[in-house]
Each structure stands twice: as structure tokens, then as C-alpha cells.
Amino acid sequence: MSGIQILQDILIVLLAGYMTIDQNGLVIMSWFPVIVGTITGLIMGDLPTALTIAGTFQLMMLGVAALGGASAPNYGLATIVGIFIAVRTGSGIKSAIAVGLPVGLLAIQLEVIARIIVNFLAHKMLGDVQKHDFQKMRRAAWWGPALFSLQTALPAILIVFWGADVVKFILDVVPSWVTNGLTVAGGMLPVVGVGMLLRYMPVKKFLSYIIVGFVLAAYLKIDVLGVALIGFAAAYWYFLSESKKVSQVATNAGTVEDEGDDYDE
Numbered sequence: 099m100s101g102i103q104i105l106q107d108i109l110i111v112l113l114a115g116y117m118t119i120d121q122n123g124l125v126i127m128s129w130f131p132v133i134v135g136t137i138t139g140l141i142m143g144d145l146p147t148a149l150t151i152a153g154t155f156q157l158m159m160l161g162v163a164a165l166g167g168a169s170a171p172n173y174g175l176a177t178i179v180g181i182f183i184a185v186r187t188g189s190g191i192k193s194a195i196a197v198g199l200p201v202g203l204l205a206i207q208l209e210v211i212a213r214i215i216v217n218f219l220a221h222k223m224l225g226d227v228q229k230h231d232f233q234k235m236r237r238a239a240w241w242g243p244a245l246f247s248l249q250t251a252l253p254a255i256l257i258v259f260w261g262a263d264v265v266k267f268i269l270d271v272v273p274s275w276v277t278n279g280l281t282v283a284g285g286m287l288p289v290v291g292v293g294m295l296l297r298y299m300p301v302k303k304f305l306s307y308i309i310v311g312f313v314l315a316a317y318l319k320i321d322v323l324g325v326a327l328i329g330f331a332a333a334y335w336y337f338l339s340e341s342k343k344v345s346q347v348a349t350n351a352g353t354v355e356d357e358g359d360d361y362d363e
Contacts, residue, residue, distance in 0.1 A: 103186075107258045109141045114178050115251035119243050123173075131155035131177040136180050142185040151181050151194045160295050172209070175250045176202030181256050201253050208249035214244050307332055 104237030113134065121129040125305055128134075135152020139145040182188055226235035271309075301308065310315040311329060316318045 106141055108136065110178060110182055110258050111251055113137060114143070114175055114254035115247040117174050117178070118250045123243065129174040129262045131159065131173050134174045135177045136183045138214060139185075142181060144181075144185045148181045148183055151198075152177050153182065153185060153245075154191065155198065171199070171201055171202040172205035172250060175205050175253060179254060182257065197257070201257065204253055205250055208252065209246075210321055212245045213248045215245055219245075225312065273286045 117129050117134055120126055120156075131152045132149075135148050135155070135159045136145070139152070140219025141315050142148065155173045155177045159171075176198035179195030179201045180191075183193040187193065219238060223238050226232070226238065296308075307329070311325055314325050314328065315322070
């Protein structure tokens with residue numbers, strides 16, 4: 099293994115560990131697949147492949163939210179691991195999905211374990227506060243970010259440092275119909291995500307824009323960036339039109355109020 103590969107392995111593990119800390123704290127980097135996927139692509143030296151995989155996982159997570167105490171698959175970790183496997187082995191997007199999704203699902207169980215431990219840790223810190231032992235409380239507080247970091251760093255370590263063996267073991271043990279099913283699900287989940295997203299959007303109000311976007315993409319074969327730019331132009335035009343209406347209503351209301359004051363006088 100070359101020095102560059104060793105450096106890539108270390109950076110991938112650090113990225114996976116920091117992603118969770120950032121998600122639960124600073125939120126500088128964001129844990130979204132397109133963000134961590136871009137960084138992973140820069141680390142691995144294959145940005146086009148990374149963005150393709152990251153875009154796939156990003157579409158999968160549309161409409162999926164971990165509300166309350168619920169847990170959702172860690173698509174950020176799945177993206178990092180999937181890109182690492184695809185670039186390092188040259189196996190493509192199917193292997194990225196087949197390996198990344200199980201790792202993302204594994205992170206759910208590790209997250210539950212981390213939350214349970216942190217719950218006991220929080221009670222211990224509360225006891226330290228009641229005893230006015232603030233220094234001990236501060237030391238204990240560091241275990242929280244460390245535990246949440248390990249829930250993504252540990253799977254990354256398994257894949258990165260025992261990647262070939264782990265992947266081979268997973269693909270040998272897991273039946274082919276499961277991996278094929280994951281690939282099919284990977285193609286379906288983006289549609290489900292978009293459908294769930296549309297459910298909470300004012301579709302009836304903007305149905306004409308949706309139809310225009312569909313025609314541009316499906317019939318005129320305009321790529322996603324082109325459709326997005328046209329959509330941005332339409333949204334900007336709509337924003338200016340609505341702002342003008344609001345300003346006009348405010349102006350008319352002010353005029354009516356002034357006329358009422360003059361009448362009172």
C-alpha cells in the first residue's frame with residue numbers, strides 16, 4: 099500500500115468521525131451526501147465518480163427525516179464508504195450502493211447504542227452539577243462527541259483497513275438476490291423521496307411549473323442543471339411579482355389610513 103493510499107485511509111476515517119460531530123454541533127460541513135461526497139471525492143482523487151454516487155444517495159434521503167427519537171439510515175456514512183469502495187476497487191456505483199447501504203443501516207444500531215450510553219452520561223453530569231463538581235462534569239461532557247463520532251468512525255475503519263476482506267465477506271455471505279434488491283431499491287428510493295417531498299409542497303398551486311419541468315427534462319432532454327436554472331429564473335420572477343403585490347397592498351393600506359385621518363380631522 100502506497101503512502102498516498104494510507105493518507106487517504108486516514109482522511110476517510112477522520113471525515114467519517116468528524117461528520118457526526120459536525121452534524122450534532124457546529125454544522126459547518128453538513129452531513130448531506132453531496133457535501134461529504136464532494137470532500138470524499140477530493141480525498142480519493144475521483145470527483146466525477148464521487149458526485150455520481152453522492153447524488154444517488156442524496157436522492158435516496160429526500161423526504162427522510164429522523165424526527166424525535168427516530169433514527170434514519172446514515173446516508174452520509176453510506177456515501178463516504180460507497181465512494182471509497184467504488185474508487186479504490188474500481189467496481190462502480192452498484193458496489194457503492196450494495197456496500198454503502200448496509201453500512202448506513204448498521205450506523206442506525208450504533209447510533210441507538212450511543213444514545214443509550216449518552217443518556218446515562220447525561221444523568222452522571224447532572225449529578226456532578228448538583229455536587230458543584232464542574233470540572234468533572236466538563237471532562238465527562240467530552241465523552242458525548244467521542245461516542246457519536248465512533249458510531250461512524252468504527253464502520254469506516256472496518257471498511258477502510260479491512261476493505262477488501264470485509265467487502266468480499268459481505269458479498270459472499272449476502273445472497274445475490276439481496277444485493278440485486280438493494281440495487282433496485284437504490285433506483286426506487288429517489289422516486290419515493292421525491293414523492294414524499296412533493297406531498298408536503300404546494301403542488302396544486304405550482305402544478306404548471308412541475309409540468310413544465312417534466313416536459314423540459316423528459317421530452318426536450320435538457321439536463322438537470324438546465325432545468326434547475328430555468329426553475330431558479332421562474333422562482334425569482336415569482337418572488338419579484340409577489341413582493342410587488344405585497345408592496346402595492348401596503349401602499350394602498352397606507353393611503354386608505356391617511357384618508358381616514360383626514361376625514362376625522
